[in-house]
Amino acid sequence: MRFGPVWPLQTPTPTPTETATEVATDIGGLLPFDIPMWVVNIGESLIVVALAIILSRILVRLLGRRVARQFRRPSLTRTALRGIRAGVYIFALLTILNIYGLQLGDIALSVTVFTAVVGVVLAPILGGLISGVFLLADQPFEIGDMIELVDTGQRGFVEDITLRHTKIFTLDNTFLVIPNGEIRQRDVVNYSAEDSRTRLSLDVMVTYESDIAAARTLIEAAAREVDNVISGGPDIRVGAARYPASPTVYINEFADHGVLLTLRYWVTEPYKLLAARSRVQTNVWRRLEDADVEIAYPHSHLYFDDTSGEMNVSLNDGLSGLNGVGRTHAASGDSPVPPRQDPDDLADE
Structure with a gap:
């Protein structure tokens, strides 16, 4: 039995410029040209984002009525549906990071370091989220209720309650957005709590x-x-x-x-x-x-009798002479009221 020449199988060695992330792919030989890896990563990321959006909408549509029947409160229902969307988007984000080679352990370590650095900045945000949780749990008002802020006198309808803020549609046709940490510290009157009367x-x-x-x-x-x-x-x-x-x-x-x-x-x-x-x-x-009823108003009555004392009132004669005196005082800039004079002297003038 004769055997032909055996040729060794040689694999192409990557050139120095072809690193692990820069090696091109031809997608199983379906395309006649090579595609860079970064283009493939971007395409996969876009597909993950599109699937996340579609999946979140499907889950909200399928679970919306069940969640509403379970909680029976519009604010909790909206919060639960937002949580479902957030869970889908977080899973999509982790998938995209895995596409680019980031493992969950690396992500957890990075998040820990980042949180320790900017913890002071995130403290107010976390405080607002915690206030939103307590606001939803305490149930002081609900979406659609008419409330009044006592300190400002503003009235309106609760439009939305999130973990960060409460949106009020005022009677002046304006929107009022108040952080939950602030509205929990203010006095609020609820006109629609249980009985609208x-x-x-x-x-x-x-x-x-x-x-x-x-x-x-x-x-x-x-x-x-x-x-x-x-x-x-x-x-x-x-x-x-x-x-x-x-x-x-x-x-x-x-x-x-x-x-x-x-x-x-x-x-x-x-x-x-x-x-x-x-x-x-x-x-x-x-x-x-038209009735025998009179609405009262503030007024005072003064009574004078024999025990009230005396008031001396005098009227000088010869008032015609006051005209000249008044002109004299007016010209000099003094008061036009003439000084008290003897009526006989006025008559001589």
């Missing part, structure tokens, strides 16, 4: 000569005529107490200038409190205008 009050002072009973009846009837004012029904429970649902007038104080009456009434919604108050006051004015 809100109680308002109106002070009306009438004179002592007025018919107090008629005034109370007329003021209560005036409040019932407003559309969004609760005219009656069962008592409204606030905590352990119960209050009348219908408008009620109380005698608040016997003041210096009259009797202070306080009207307390409930409105169905807290969204237009100023408009409701204005309509109630308009009806009260119209009702009391």
Whole structure:
């Protein structure tokens, strides 16, 4: 048996300019030309980013309703869905770093060193995130609630609650973004916490000569005529107490200038409190205008009798001579009021 010549298999040796990351690839021989490795890495990274975006949207669409039924709060639902997106993007970032040759241990070491260096800078951000977690856990208000900032008097609707800030859509058609660490330290009034019904009050002072009973009846009837004012029904429970649902007038104080009456009434919604108050006051004015009731105002009466003492008042005769005196003083720049003179002297002039 004869054998032909055996040729040794030789592998091409890389040139000095061909390093491990610069060796070209022809993608299994499918392309007639070589592609640099950095181009392949960029392409793989773009594919990972695209897959991460598509996967996050699919997961949010599939799990959105289940998460909403589980938490039953819009703020927690949005936070959970943001966490799902963040988890997908973090996994995509780790995959991209692995494409470029970075291992998880190297990444952890780098993150540890970086955190130790810039920990002072990240402290406020981490504090805001922790405040956001407590804000979501305490549930002082929810998305869609109407709240008021006590220190500034601004009112609006909660538009969004994130781990970093709370966005409020004010009644002036503006957005107010407050960091969670700041809003947790401020006094906030929630008008939509559990019951949207809100109680308002109106002070009306009438004179002592007025018919107090008629005034109370007329003021209560005036409040019932407003559309969004609760005219009656069962008592409204606030905590352990119960209050009348219908408008009620109380005698608040016997003041210096009259009797202070306080009207307390409930409105169905807290969204237009100023408009409701204005309509109630308009009806009260119209009702009391033709009744035997007079709205009191600050005034004083002075009485003089025999025990009040005496006040000397005198009127000089010969007032015609004052004209010349007044012109003289006016020309000299002094006061035009003439000095006290003898009436006989004025007559001689």
